[in-house]
Amino acid sequence: MYGEYELIVATKEPWRLGLGIGAYKALVATGREAFVKLREAAGAYGELLDLLKAHKWIYIKLATDDGFRAAAKQNKKSITVAGVVMHLELVSGRGGSLVAKYFTRNLGKALAAADKLKAAGLRPNIVKSGPNYVVYIATADLLRLAERDGEIRRAIALYLAEKAKDGTPRQREIAEKILRRRPFSIFQCLSASSRSEPRRSASSAGGYGIEA
DNA sequence: GGAAAGACGTATCTAGTGGC
DNA sequence: GCCACTAGATACGTCTTTCC
Known part of the structure; x- marks a missing residue:
């Protein structure tokens, strides 16, 4: 399933971020790594998203945090x-x-x-x-x-x-x-x-x- | 499919409060 | 003090969901 996901950033200089795809897009990561990058990028916003229980944020945590996934399953x-x-x-x-x-x-x-x-x-x-x-x-x-x-x-x-x-x-x-x-x-x-x-x-x- | 666990609803008991 | 009323707490049955 992870291979189906791609993290793509639109920017004026895509080559600075990762593999350029098209004129203004950079492929930063694929698969599980895409979720890890997203989580890292969230930084302090992650705390806010935790409090808000944003469901997309929860999906990202489920994909990147084994402990969280186990706890969610058990909870x-x-x-x-x-x-x-x-x-x-x-x-x-x-x-x-x-x-x-x-x-x-x-x-x-x-x-x-x-x-x-x-x-x-x-x-x-x-x-x-x-x-x-x-x-x-x-x-x-x-x-x-x-x-x-x-x-x-x-x-x-x-x-x-x-x-x-x-x-x-x-x-x-x-x-x-x-x-x-x-x-x-x-x-x-x-x-x-x-x-x-x-x-x-x-x-x-x-x-x-x-x-x- | 069956057992175990979880969710939900209803009936009944109990305690608190106000009026007389 | 007694009674009626109300709200909260408890008891228990049944249905649904989950897991092996």
Whole structure:
């Protein structure tokens, strides 16, 4: 697939940038290298594109960053609590609430997960749901956890923001209600996490185009 | 195709609050 | 203090999606 992509820049002096193709175009890179060049060229703009979650930028990162690709594959709105990977879920009761759940068909695993969560000072519940056992922590515990853990706070904020934007009408209603009710700010969470990262040197991303 | 995991909806319980 | 009402939380079933 990578061979199908070419990074071509239009310029008055194409020979300075790469292989000249036509009077004003330079072929800078092909295949995977085209994505790598694009990513390098983005420089500081990359941070902005990260925050904006621009889908074309995400495609570039998926093509150039193995770790990001693995994380994206694994990431299903899940959080890790006391070593237990749980996924977030909006529950549409009368008011609507947010819970973190761990699914398993193995009762022993469910009990073990609940023990870990208890050891972390939480109050897990185990319910049978069809053939599954569901270990979950309720909204109150989840929010207490979020106060202590920035990563979990960020995951919850992103999840709620995503549901408020792209969820079903009912999910949007619940997500917006929770966001109004709780002192969550997606922007606080994002800016807090971006502040903790080292600054990158700035460079221009202008002038590049990509052709498939 | 089947098992496991994930998503969603409904019913019910519980706690808080206001009116009397 | 009691009752009614409301909102939030929990319980649980079912359907869908994903993965082997």
